[in-house]
Amino acid sequence: MKILVTVKEVATVEDEFEIEGTEIADQYLGADLNEWDDYAVEEAVQLQEDGIADEVVTVTIGPEECEQTIRQALAKGADRAVRVWDDALEGVDLLDVNAKTEILGAVVEAEDPDLVLTGVQAGDDSFGATGVSLAEEIGAQWGAVVNHLEHDLEDGVASVRRELEGGVEELTEIDLPAVLTIQTGINEPRYASLRGIRQAQRKELDVQHLADIGVDESAVESELELTEMYEPESESDVTVWEGSADETAAELGELLRDKGVAQ
Amino acid sequence: MTDVLAVTDHRRGELRDVSYEIITAGRVLADETGGDLHLAVISGTVDEFADDLNREGVDAIHTVDYGEEFNHDVYTQATTQLYDELAPQYVLTPNSVNGLDYAPAVANDLDLPIVTDTIGLETDGETLIATREMYGGKVETTNELEGEAVVTIRSAEWAKAEGTGDASIEAFDAEIDEDAIGSTVTGFEEVGGGDVDISEADVLVSVGRGIEEEDNIPLIEELAEALDATVSSSRPIVDNGWLPKNRQVGQSGKVVTPDVYIAIGISGAVQHVAGMKGSDTIVAINTDPNAPIMDIADYAIVDDLFDVVPALTEEFQ
Numbered sequence: 420m421k422i423l424v425t426v427k428e429v430a431t432v433e434d435e436f437e438i439e440g441t442e443i444a445d446q447y448l449g450a451d452l453n454e455w456d457d458y459a460v461e462e463a464v465q466l467q468e469d470g471i472a473d474e475v476v477t478v479t480i481g482p483e484e485c486e487q488t489i490r491q492a493l494a495k496g497a498d499r500a501v502r503v504w505d506d507a508l509e510g511v512d513l514l515d516v517n518a519k520t521e522i523l524g525a526v527v528e529a530e531d532p533d534l535v536l537t538g539v540q541a542g543d544d545s546f547g548a549t550g551v552s553l554a555e556e557i558g559a560q561w562g563a564v565v566n567h568l569e570h571d572l573e574d575g576v577a578s579v580r581r582e583l584e585g586g587v588e589e590l591t592e593i594d595l596p597a598v599l600t601i602q603t604g605i606n607e608p609r610y611a612s613l614r615g616i617r618q619a620q621r622k623e624l625d626v627q628h629l630a631d632i633g634v635d636e637s638a639v640e641s642e643l644e645l646t647e648m649y650e651p652e653s654e655s656d657v658t659v660w661e662g663s664a665d666e667t668a669a670e671l672g673e674l675l676r677d678k679g680v681a682q
Numbered sequence: 683m684t685d686v687l688a689v690t691d692h693r694r695g696e697l698r699d700v701s702y703e704i705i706t707a708g709r710v711l712a713d714e715t716g717g718d719l720h721l722a723v724i725s726g727t728v729d730e731f732a733d734d735l736n737r738e739g740v741d742a743i744h745t746v747d748y749g750e751e752f753n754h755d756v757y758t759q760a761t762t763q764l765y766d767e768l769a770p771q772y773v774l775t776p777n778s779v780n781g782l783d784y785a786p787a788v789a790n791d792l793d794l795p796i797v798t799d800t801i802g803l804e805t806d807g808e809t810l811i812a813t814r815e816m817y818g819g820k821v822e823t824t825n826e827l828e829g830e831a832v833v834t835i836r837s838a839e840w841a842k843a844e845g846t847g848d849a850s851i852e853a854f855d856a857e858i859d860e861d862a863i864g865s866t867v868t869g870f871e872e873v874g875g876g877d878v879d880i881s882e883a884d885v886l887v888s889v890g891r892g893i894e895e896e897d898n899i900p901l902i903e904e905l906a907e908a909l910d911a912t913v914s915s916s917r918p919i920v921d922n923g924w925l926p927k928n929r930q931v932g933q934s935g936k937v938v939t940p941d942v943y944i945a946i947g948i949s950g951a952v953q954h955v956a957g958m959k960g961s962d963t964i965v966a967i968n969t970d971p972n973a974p975i976m977d978i979a980d981y982a983i984v985d986d987l988f989d990v991v992p993a994l995t996e997e998f999q
Binding site: 430431432434435436438441443513515516517520539542543544545546547548549550551552554555556560561562563564580581582583584585586587588589590591592593594597600603604607642643644645646647648649650651653655657658659660664665667668669670671672674675678680681682 | 986
């Protein structure tokens with residue numbers, strides 16, 4: 420069985436930051452492997468270790484700078500990586516769900532995996548929609564917000580748990596091939612070993628342009644336009660206790676006594 | 683293309699709150715587009731649900747009597763067929779776990795743009811202006827799109843529709859292609875269970891990512907013991923396996939309403955806040971004065987929890 424994992428490098432933001440136009444100013448941004456995708460990579464690698472998957476391939480839409488993040492996934496055990504980038508993607512403010520779907524769909528068509536794993540959402544734009552949209556595009560089945568996957572995948576069926584709201588889980592059987600969007604907590608993502616990091620440098624990282632995968636440049640023209648970005652207004656009228664730890668702890672202690680919840 | 687179609691959410695025989703909220707969101711848009719607000723209620727006891735959903739502002743309710751519980755293939759097929767029949771400008775769904783399990787498929791099927799997890803919606807009839815968050819709630823953005831769209835709305839952002847409406851209620855004869863149904867729900871399970879019900883606690887000492895490592899959890903447990911309180915947590919602590927699932931507060935965990943909620947090293951992601959904002963008094967202990975938890979806290983200590991928590995424990999020991 421072949422598993423394709425979508426991997427995104429997301430922007431991380433410092434506690435204090437400034438906004439320039441519709442972007443956070445560069446100096447306040449970092450980059451990291453999307454948290455949810457980390458769990459998806461781990462799940463795929465565990466399926467490989469369990470003898471279910473023969474090959475784990477990652478796919479990323481991103482510029483050359485994100486190769487370090489892709490290498491993280493390779494260091495954790497993915498076999499090879501595909502990275503899609505194109506001049507047409509430079510300077511695109513917001514790559515919408517349809518654009519991502521079309522690009523990833525083309526890669527899925529070329530790779531023909533039995534199972535696609537994606538993170539539930541990306542930590543930066545938080546659309547949470549690409550996995551299911553991709554499934555519909557490629558005519559596969561799907562499951563969103565999966566927090567448990569049985570690894571036997573018997574008879575071409577994935578038995579999963581979907582994490583619903585309010586502490587309820589749904590047990591679902593999904594026909595393969597399928598796209599599963601992976602929720603955090605499904606496993607414990609590993610740290611890359613030094614050996615893994617060394618090996619990752621030698622693994623194949625294939626770069627594709629839109630034309631290579633048969634996607635027209637017009638696909639990246641987002642129908643959704645980001646027009647404004649601002650810090651949310653605080654609704655707070657919080658009382659902040661100041662002073663040393665002993666002093667602030669004493670304030671909190673007094674509050675708890677006043678409320679009658681501590682003696 | 684002026685109407686609005688809003689699809690409702692239910693589970694195990696009960697409509698979920700967002701089903702009433704989506705009426706409010708949909709009505710605002712329909713007023714601007716000059717069209718009607720259509721509701722869809724798919725699967726389950728649809729006639730009972732339709733009566734309950736017949737609130738002020740709803741023009742028509744379409745019931746799809748097929749199956750008992752949510753199945754994403756049934757929802758996708760029924761919603762796309764309703765779209766074909768009604769030709770609305772906007773299709774609204776909840777941004778719930780189930781909403782995210784079919785709305786993107788509907789958008790892809792209909793070749794429409796999708797904008798998810800919206801917290802504000804406006805339209806002039808042609809351009810939709812959607813407000814949503816990015817970077818875990820650190821920023822808000824406005825996003826514009828022209829023409830028809832699929833839009834998912836975050837729960838608890840719009841008021842629940844009240845009053846009694848005079849909507850037409852009609853059964854919609856969706857042609858569900860059973861061969862295309864590729865998943866089967868086999869059951870539901872409450873998670874956690876266990877010895878402690880955090881939703882019953884009067885005082886919760888709740889721990890988040892700021893605790894850094896598992897070895898530090900006893901620091902919180904000692905404080906809870908000194909206060910005769912119960913330990914709860916935000917999602918990452920449970921994801922890491924440092925506390926069992928029955929301790930998780932939030933959208934996917936438990937909703938709690940204690941007298942006092944002490945949030946220690948919790949930044950306050952929207953999913954967490956959804957589970958604890960009903961607490962009577964909220965105290966935040968966090969090094970980041972701009973953390974979202976500060977927006978809903980009544981009291982705050984902006985300091986290192988590793989200094990404050992031991993001092994507080996000592997005070998009550």
